[in-house]
Amino acid sequence: MVKIIYFGIPGRAEVARLTAAIGKIEHEDKRVDFEEWQKLKQEGWAPFGQLPVLEVDGKYLAQSAAIDRYLAQRAGLLPADPWKAAQADQAYFFCEDVWQTLYPSFKIKDPEEKVKARQELLAGALADKLKLLSKVIEGRAGKFLTGDELSHGDLAVFCNLSTLKSGWLDGIPKDVLNDYPVLKDFRNSVAAVPAVAAFYADAKNNDDIRTTGFRADA
Numbered sequence: 386m387v388k389i390i391y392f393g394i395p396g397r398a399e400v401a402r403l404t405a406a407i408g409k410i411e412h413e414d415k416r417v418d419f420e421e422w423q424k425l426k427q428e429g430w431a432p433f434g435q436l437p438v439l440e441v442d443g444k445y446l447a448q449s450a451a452i453d454r455y456l457a458q459r460a461g462l463l464p465a466d467p468w469k470a471a472q473a474d475q476a477y478f479f480c481e482d483v484w485q486t487l488y489p490s491f492k493i494k495d496p497e498e499k500v501k502a503r504q505e506l507l508a509g510a511l512a513d514k515l516k517l518l519s520k521v522i523e524g525r526a527g528k529f530l531t532g533d534e535l536s537h538g539d540l541a542v543f544c545n546l547s548t549l550k551s552g553w554l555d556g557i558p559k560d561v562l563n564d565y566p567v568l569k570d571f572r573n574s575v576a577a578v579p580a581v582a583a584f585y586a587d588a589k590n591n592d593d594i595r596t597t598g599f600r601a602d603a
């Protein structure tokens with residue numbers, strides 16, 4: 386039994402939750418609110434004082450990438466071939482680069498300024514990143530990034546694009562992927578994987594962000 390500890394949003398824990406579900410890894414999806422976290426943080430078990438943390442047999446693992454790769458290996462979603470694993474990783478880590486372009490906008494307090502900043506990103510730095518991601522996905526080895534087998538890289542791209550189009554980020558429209566047909570089709574093909582679709586059909590894995598962003602487009 387492992388425990389995925391994070392806040393009640395998809396954020397940096399969604400790949401882990403999805404991976405555990407797909408791999409039928411017995412787990413607890415422990416969601417804490419920010420106030421509770423302020424107290425838990427003082428207990429000192431989170432290796433770097435942040436979430437997500439994965440608890441495994443009384444030990445604690447931090448860093449979402451480490452958690453996701455560990456669970457992916459247990460779930461059979463980490464390609465055994467080193468080159469394929471590296472290809473999955475390059476897409477996985479590029480998702481972080483995509484978010485890096487957006488993070489400064491989270492700190493903008495004025496709602497109108499925030500929307501304006503994100504619209505500018507959507508026409509500039511974010512667009513550049515999404516175009517690059519499209520190109521890599523267009524050149525993929527098969528149905529998914531490394532061939533016809535699903536990997537942690539596919540799940541990371543899926544989760545990040547789904548969050549982007551969820552309407553959760555003021556200034557980023559729900560139809561954002563219409564300008565990126567390769568990303569839109571790819572996201573839909575991951576959403577249609579039976580185990581992924583089953584995960585989001587389960588009421589306990591649904592909330593506003595997931596309902597509007599993570600399912601296959603109608």
Ligand SMILES: N[C@@H](CCC(=O)N[C@@H](CS)C(=O)NCC(=O)O)C(=O)O
Nearest residue numbers: 396397434435436437447448449450
């Ligand atoms: N590089 C880390 C970043 C972790 C991180 O930024 N966690 C944030 C939430 S996404 C957090 O715990 N914030 C609350 C805090 O720092 O106390 C990872 O990928 O896990």
